[in-house]
Amino acid sequence: MDKPDDQDAEDIGYLTGQLLVAMPTMADPRFERSVIYLCAHSSEGAMGLVVNKLAGSLTFPDLLEQLGIDGPEAREDIRVHFGGPVETGRGFVLHSADYLQDSSLQVNDAFALTATVDILRDLAYGSGPRQALLALGYAGWGPGQLDQEIQKNGWLHVEADEILVFDGGLEDKWERAIRKLGFDAAMLSGDAGHA
Numbered sequence: 001m002d003k004p005d006d007q008d009a010e011d012i013g014y015l016t017g018q019l020l021v022a023m024p025t026m027a028d029p030r031f032e033r034s035v036i037y038l039c040a041h042s043s044e045g046a047m048g049l050v051v052n053k054l055a056g057s058l059t060f061p062d063l064l065e066q067l068g069i070d071g072p073e074a075r076e077d078i079r080v081h082f083g084g085p086v087e088t089g090r091g092f093v094l095h096s097a098d099y100l101q102d103s104s105l106q107v108n109d110a111f112a113l114t115a116t117v118d119i120l121r122d123l124a125y126g127s128g129p130r131q132a133l134l135a136l137g138y139a140g141w142g143p144g145q146l147d148q149e150i151q152k153n154g155w156l157h158v159e160a161d162e163i164l165v166f167d168g169g170l171e172d173k174w175e176r177a178i179r180k181l182g183f184d185a186a187m188l189s190g191d192a193g194h195a
Contacts, residue, residue: 014041014042015038015041015046015146015157016038016039016040016041016042016107016108017038017107017108017110017111017160018038018041018157018158018159018160019035019036019037019038019051019157019158019159019160019164019165019177020034020035020036020038020048020146020155020156020157021034021035021155021156021157021158021174021177021178021181022034022035022036022154022155022174023153023154023155023156025153026154027154030084030085031050031139033052033174034050034052034053034139034174035050035051035052035164035173035174035177036048036049036050036051036084036139037049037051037094037111037160037165038157039094039105039107039111039113039138040105040107041146043143043144044143045140045141045142045143045145045146046140046141046145046146047138047139047140047141048084048138048139048140049081049083049084049092049094049113049133049135049138049139050081050082050083050084050135050139051081051094051133051135051164051165051173052170052173052174053081053082053170054079054080054081054082054170055080055081055082055083055088055135055136055137056082058080058136059076059079059080060076060078060079060080060123060124060134061076063080063091063120063134064120064124067117067120069117069120069121069124077168078123078132078134079134079168080134080135080136081133081134081135081136082135082136082137083135083136083137083138083139084135084137084138084139084140085137085139086137086138086139086140087137087138088136088137089136089137090115090136090137090138091115091120091134091135091136092113092114092115092134092135092136092137092138093113093114093115093119093120093123093128093129093132093133093134093135094111094112094113094132094133094135094165095111095112095113095114095119095128095129095130095131095132095133096110096111096112096129096130096131096132096162096166097109097110097111097112097129098129098130099112099114099119099122099128099129099130100112100114101114101116101118101119103115103116110160110161110162111160111162111165112129119132120134131162131165131166132166133165133166156178156181158177158178158180158181159180164176164177164180
């Protein structure tokens with residue numbers, strides 16, 4: 001039997017590249033019915049982006065104007081998401097791995113994360129990644145914090161796919177993420193495992 005390399009051994013038990021799905025009993029209103037793509041999860045903590053909530057009425061053209069990025073007609077199809085409650089003034093682009101900069105974090109073969117103005121310019125000019133989700137802020141957890149929340153039935157996790165992450169149907173994304181697990185949201189209870 002082949003021995004896994006050190007990186008693979010370190011990653012066992014962590015959920016990088018997966019979707020977190022808030023349980024119906026999520027007590028934190030910022031994460032109620034949230035679906036979060038986990039960009040990083042290790043013994044040092046976790047970082048992810050909410051992929052099913054918009055950041056108010058801010059549009060991509062508005063954001064480009066605020067950043068002083070001139071160019072062709074800005075794409076209206078790119079919406080600005082609420083990525084999470086940490087550093088809400090900072091932008092992140094979760095995108096397909098066909099586009100990588102030196103500063104990009106390649107999460108896996110399908111997804112990458114970039115947080116530079118250059119990717120916004122490339123998106124505006126149509127030379128960016130094939131798929132992209134723009135978010136302000138992120139969701140973050142300290143060492144062991146996310147693991148504890150999962151053990152207390154705060155979150156489920158499911159394999160991520162490009163359709164679920166990048167499609168524009170935000171209203172039912174939470175339900176679709178739960179259905180990927182093979183059951184209906186109405187069957188969920190925060191009291192699982194308690195008599």
